[in-house]
Amino acid sequence: MSAIMAANPRAEVARASEALAINISAAMGVQDYLKSNLGPKGSMKMLVSGAGDIKITKDGNVLMHESQIKHPTAALIARAATAQDDVTGDGTTSIVLLIGELLKQAQVYMTEGLHPRLITEGFNAAREKALELLDQMSVKLTGDDREKLLEIARTSLRTKVHSKTADLLTSIVTEAVLAVRRDNEQIDLHMVEIMEMVHRSEMDTTLVRGLVLDHGARHPDMPKRVTNASILTCNVSLEYEKTEVNSGFFYKSPEEREKMVMAERQFIIDRVEKIIALKKAVCKAGENKNFVVINQKGIDPLSLDMLAKEGIMALRRAKRRNMERLTLACGGIAVNSVDDLKEDALGFAGSVYEHVLGEDKYTFIEDCKNPQSVTILIRGPNKHTITQVKDGVRDGLRAVLNTLEDGALVPGAGAFEFALREHLLKFVNEGHVKGKARFGVQAYAEAFLIIPKTLAQNAGFDGQDVMVKLQEESRQSHRAVGVDCDTGNVSFPEELGIWDNVRVKKQQINTCTLIATNLLLVDEIMRAGLSSLKADGS
Amino acid sequence: MPHEIISLQIGNYANFVGAHFWNLQEAGFSYNSQQPTSREVDVDVLYREGETLRGESTFTPRLVVCDYHGSIHSRRAIAGGLYQDDNEILDKNGNRIESGQGENTSWDGTVKVEKQNPEEDAPNHFLREVRESHKRIPVLPNGLTKRRRHADYGLEKSVRTWSDFLGVAYHPRSLSTLSNYWINDLPTPFDGYSAGLEEWRSCLNDSLQQNSLEESLRHFVEECENMAGFQLLLDGHNGFGGYSSALLDHLSDEYGHKSALVYPLFPPAPPQSDDAEGNARKDCQGLFNYGLFVASTASGSGNSSTRLHSACVPLSLMSKLTRPRETLPGLPLAHFRPDSFYHTSAILAGAIDSFGLVYRLSSPERVHLRDAVDAITPHQRKVAAMSTMLPFPLRQNDSLFSALKAIDAEYLPVTSLTPHVKTPLIDSQNRCYSQIMSLRGVPRTRWQCSGEEIRSYRLSHEVASMSANRLFEDFMSSYCPNTYGVGRVTELPCYTALPFPQFFSPSISEDGFTVSSGNRIEDVKRLPVMAGLHSTDKVADLLQELTTTCSKTTLNKYPRLLQSGSMELDEYKESFERLQELAGRYRENDF
Incomplete structure (x- = not known):
């Protein structure tokens, strides 16, 4: 009997082989759930919530996040997978597949009596090798390799959205990241604003070299479209508010109140007049110049009225993050007090216009001189299409960013996984691994085949057939070979431009080994809380 | 210019109260052009006008709600069929017809449908009628077939969650859910204050994910011409407490000069399981979370909480939160079921709605939200108590004067809705620093004394010609003479038609009047209600109780509280010290 049973007879305990069986079946359950979604040919899942909302996705991260997983082991794997997404933005599905497969392969040896400890030793040795191989296989980027960036974005996006949409988004995300990049500084993806609009179709998604705000001018007389505009970005309240003094005083009559008001x-009027004075100084009559105020704080109707009379377009309650983006897109400085109003604090935009959709207004700020902040405007006929494209865009951006930061890529389409297997088997056969730990390395090698196999299966081909073809080709050509999802034949991902991020692979190798070894070494699962611990003692 | 107020409902019980609250609002509207909606109350304070993509105009609450992931059951009903996507194909019951054609632009591979916890059963009787009536506006209360009575709907049995009795359409932007916590999630319950803080932060830090609650809030604020502030209902006993306190910090950062009325709620205890130890732990943790929330919002020394101008009004229908718990013995004229979410939330909604009239009036008599908050938080005593008389006893022919006169009690006979603040709220032993009260549902024709009354009571001309508000304020000060008080009387009654529960004493007539012989057949349609906020030193009892229990709690028993890492042991201790200090403020002699 388990030791805890002596202390707490109510604890639930699963031991040795039973515990392992629980873990393995959970891992394979999650694997099964995601298996069909891997790769560009993987199928989609349509999630229908209790409320009838639908979400159509094949993004492993979204699926893991949206599914309520109750089994503790499965939840652990799901958490590891979503952590993968947090760190790298890709590779969620693969990691779930790998963990499941590692356990499955290990089980084969363990039913024959191999101790889990030996297997995990093999796993760790294999992991070292895998990281080595990753270094060898990675292709360095030379300078600004735009082609490669486009290719990695395409690879990433094609596994998330329809290929037509993916091709459209490819250039959008690449351009967006390159636009916000500044020399010798870390790239901040926050400077890419993602705006959504329920309008037309997802093929009308565009990159706006400037900013799109999700609100408009609130005064009917304000211009709806201006050109040649000076932009004042400010964080100044232009709204009358009652004094902050903590006094519970009331007015005797409405007239008295009015006077006080x-x-x-x-x-507030003084503040507005200062802004108007600046406008008059900048936009001299006859020069066809305009003035736009974008305020983070509120602007009340009376102030709006004053500004409208001067032909100023004014937006209130801008997003906090947009204040930073605005100055990057249009130039100028965000002003925090009317005393700082100066001409050189102003930014510039060639055109500013409003677009109205039902009750939602959008303001486009375009034709900026040197925009260092851009907007991806996602359009789509309905909410779930937009969400799907948005998830895709997010991953695409991350893929491009990862590439720039890594400065290197690895061939995709299962090429790395396949090469790893060959590499490891060679490693074992040459006798570098002593003792029974070699079975662990073998299991590891076989497990990684799950990626190319599943890619082939999801494209409608026989996994083993394709594996055989791959082996033959690689023996002859000594190149990185991957699965061609269109023909079921061997392809050379480097030629086709199918790439994966180095850091995604690195993270995958580390996480899946770690989780799998941990789960293998579990020999007892106990479920007991403090409450049940005390229940019978008192 | 309306002084707009944005409502926030954070948590499951808060949404129960909120659903009743909006039903009451909606019932006050009239969609009949012959009988326009009462002009007495400015509906634009709480509601906004909008337009769907198809150009239909809408009128929806300025509201942001937050609940567990997966808890919003019939979103389609909540959005009331408004703002539907153009290419959605709906059958006549409002259910989506599965159709493959719509998707072929975005995917040509196979699609596998995974249904998540589908709605187990069909919408209840009430929802079905609401849906039908939505198609031929008007909605409530005239839209529903009047012949049916409340009892026919069996709502007590069929209500499982708040959307089951919600007759109002929320704007789709109003809805948001937690991203990491599911309803009834056993492995990771959302039961710790610090888990709530963490949840808010994780939403903000998530690199490209926008916090949908924060976004929609900003949208509603941007629309306002002259926002007065926020009304926040929240569950104080679980993680939503922490979530709300992070939200309040956010509000004071972004909209620091606005005012806020904060109502932390404590729901009735769920049925206890046999695990005694577990129950005790759960109860204790609930109280602990509640204490932390009150400490963070109400104590002045918090970093940014000082900037948001707020008053905190703890509400519950339990009179004692510490073990053994006690529920309110009942209201004199309403016999609710103390363990039912549906019943208890109705009482709270009735009181909150009735009190809210003071800042929703359209006349210049309106009390600005800022003034109201100012008045009940003298000297940084930020916690106030709420009281109500629901229904207010008004006989068929009483004038306002004689109705007030008829309440001939030693103490102000209102029931306290704030736990640990004992009824009577005001007696000879304690002090009341200030109070604001609202009396609704007295017809305007009764505001003046009748000639008969003037004669029989020998009223002076001065008294006889007093305005209703003055009469009411005089009545208030007769119970606590040296207290600063504001009173407002309104004609608009509280419409208690379906789906408001019918728990009234038989001596209430259909029109809400007190009658001697009770033989009511139909449902009570409208009610006069009195509700008010009081800053009294009895609040110290609540604060003291929270401090004592919380400091006694050994944190080591609750590993999850420390685990999430957003709060350290010292921070907890500091919170309780602040609570203690706040309690002390109510006992000081200065005023």
């Missing part, structure tokens, strides 16, 4: 209003 007027006196306090003057304060």
Whole structure:
């Protein structure tokens, strides 16, 4: 009997082989769930929530996040997978597949009596080798290799959305990342604003070299479209508010109240007049120049009225993050007090216009001189299409960013996984692994085949057939070979431009080995809480 | 210019109260052009006008709700069929017809359908009628077939969650859910204050994910011409407490000069399981979370909480939160079921709605939200108590004067809805620093004394010609003479038609009047209600109780509290010290 049973007879315990069986079946369950979604030919899942909302996706991260997983082991794997996404933005499905497969392969040896400890030793040795191979196989980027960036974006996007959409998004995400990149600085993806619009179809998604705000001018007389505009970005309240003094005083009559209000209003009026004065100084009559105010704080109707009379377009309550983006896109400095109003604090945009859709207004700020912040405007006929494209765009951006940061890529289409297997088997056969740990290395090698196999299966081909073809080709050509999902034949991913991120692979190798070894070494699962611990003692 | 107020409902019980609250609002509207909606109350304070993509105009609450992942059951019903996507194909019951054709632009591979916890059973009787009536506006209360009575719907049995009795359409932007916590999630329950803090932060930090609650809030604020502030309902006993306190910090960062009325709720205890130890732990943790929330919002020394101008009004229908718990013995004229979410939330919604009239009036008599918050938080005493008389006893022919006169009690006979603040709220032993009260549902024709009353009570001309508000304020000050008080009387009654529960004493007539012989057949349609906020030193009892229990709690018993890492042991201790200090503020002599 388990030791804890002596202390707490109510604890639930699963031991040795039973515990292992629980873990393995959970891991394979999650694997089964995601298996069909891998790769460009993988199928989609349509999630229908209790509320009837639908989500159509094949993004492993989204699936893991949206599914309520109750089994503790499965939840552990799901968490590891979503952590993978947090770190690298890709590779969620693969990691789930790998963990499941590692356990499955290990089980084969363990039913024959091999101790899990030996297998995990093999796993760890194999992991070292895998990282070595990853280094060998990675292809360095030379300078600004735009082609390669486009290719990695395409690879990533094709596994998330329809290929037509993916091709459209490919250039959008690449251009977006390159636009926000500045020399010798870390790239901040926050500077790419993602805006969504329920309008037309997802093929109308565009990259706006400027900013799109999800609100418009609130005054009917304000211009709806201006050109040649100076942009004032500010964080100044232009809204009358009651004084902050903690006094519970009330007014005796409405007139008295009005008077008080007027006196306090003057304060705000002065601020607005300062802005108007600046406008007059910048936009001299006859020069066809315009003025736009974008404020993070509120602007009340009276202030709007004053600004409208001067032909100023004013937007209130801009997003906090947009204040930073605005100055990067249009130039200028965000002003925090009307005393700082100066001409050189102003930015510039060639055209600013409003687009109205039902009750939603959008303001486009375009034709900026040197935009260092851009907007990806996602359009789609309905909510779930937009969400799907948005998830794709997010991963595409990450893929391009990862590439720039790594400075290297590895061939995709299962090429790395396949090469790893060959490499490991050679390693074992040459006698570098002593003792029974070699079975662990073998299991590891076989497990990685799950990726090319599943890629082939999802494309409608026989996994083993394709594996055989791969082996033959690689023996002859000594090149990285991958699965061609269109023909079921061997392809050379380097030629086709199918790449994976180095850091995604690195993270995958580390995480899946770690989780799998941990799960293998579990020999007892106990479920007991403090409450049940005490229940019978008192 | 309306002084807009944005409502926030954070948590499951808060949404129960909110659903009743909006039903009450909606019932006050009239869609009949012959009988326009009462002009007495400015509906634009709480509601916004909008337009769908098809150009239909809509009128929906300025509201942001948050609940567990997967808890919003019939979103289609909540959005009331408004703002549907153009290419959605719906059958006549509002259910989606599965169709492959719509998707072929975005995918030509295979699609596998995974249905997540589909709605187990058909919408209940009430929802079905609401849906039908949505198609031929008007909605409530005239839209529903009047012949049916409340009892016919069996709502007590069929209500499982708040959307089951919600008769109002929310704007789709209003809805948001937690991203990491599911309803009834056993492995990781959302039961710790710090888990709530963590949840908010994880939403903000998520690199490209936008916090949908924060986004929609900003949208509603941007629309307002002259926002007065926020009304926040929240579950204080679980992780939503922490979530809300992070939200309040956010509000004070972004909209620091606005005011907020914060109602932390404590729901009735769920049925206890046999595991005594587990129950005790759960109860204790609930109280602990509640204490932390009150400490963070109400104590002045918090980093940014000072900037948001707020008052905190703890509400519950339990009069004692510590073990053994006690529920409120009942209201004099309403016999609710103390363990039912559906019943208890109705009482709270009735009180909150009735009190809210003071800042929703359209006349210049309106009390600005800022003034109201100012008035009940004298000297940084940020916690106030709420009281109500639901229904307010008003006989068929009473004028306002004689109705108030008829309440001939030693103490102000209101029931306290704030736990640990004992009824009577005001007696000779304690002090009340300030109060704001609202009395609704007294017809305007009764505001003046009748000639008969003037004669029989020998009223002076001065008294006889007093305005209703003055009369009411005089009544208030007769119970606590030296207290600063504001009172407002409104004609608009509280419409208690379906789906408001019918738990009233038989001596209430269909029109809400108190009658001697009770033989009511139909449902009570409208009610006069009195509700108010009071800053009294009895609040110290609540604060003291929270401090004592929380400091006694050994944190080591609750590993999850420390685990999530957003709060350290010292921070907990500091919170309780602040609570203690706050309690002390109510006992000081200065005013």
